[in-house]
Amino acid sequence: MEIRETHPFDLTSAEAIRLQERLRAQIHLSGDIHDVSFVAGADASYTKGSDVIHAVVVVLRYPDLTVVERVSVSVVTGFPYIPGLLAFREGPALIEAFRRVRSEPDVIFFDGHGIAHPRGIGIASHMGLLLDRPSIGVAKSLLTGSAAKPGFMRGSMTPILRDGETIGMAVRTKEWAKPVYVSVGHRISLEAAVDLVLATARGYRLPEPTRQAHLLSNAVRKES
């Protein structure tokens, strides 16, 4: 894939926060994806003590969800994990993986939040901006805001609220399983994002793009 424009990632945490506050204005919180042909899932993993990040992108055809492409790269990072600054740790590796993707996914699922973030720009929004593609944040726990427990049946959901504003949705993708936290990444509406998450979550808690990316990411780590 072609990457629009990038920026330095080797920043101090204070500089990173300033960059987030500047980039935030460029996020688009609307958009409907009409003819979805391909969806992608991106993820990263690493071994406890190491600073080598294994980033992967898996592309699936939609709606059948057949995997059509898998890409993995291993990149050294110097940035630690700091809640709210995940993009500065995993971003460079993810971008490198996307450079090697040949397909043209219509929307990308990221592991982590989109705008449901302290400064409104989580990794899904940040990557969506750099890639200039519609993106969705699918997190397994909350970073900011709060949500009531959705009903236990698949498809029930409750808003993630912060200061009375809806910044995402807690979605039950599988009966009895814990909900996933969906938020807009970039160039997509919350409604469309939730619809795609439910449409691609088939039998498991995590939507298939994210789940496949997880599987590949862990496999790559074990082999390293």
Add this chain to the structure above:
DNA sequence: GCGACAG
């Protein structure tokens, strides 16, 4: 000042 805190 204290506690919370995606992956």
Add this chain to the structure above:
DNA sequence: ATCTTGTCGC
């Protein structure tokens, strides 16, 4: 994120 065995349930 990763560390880890068995165990409960379809």
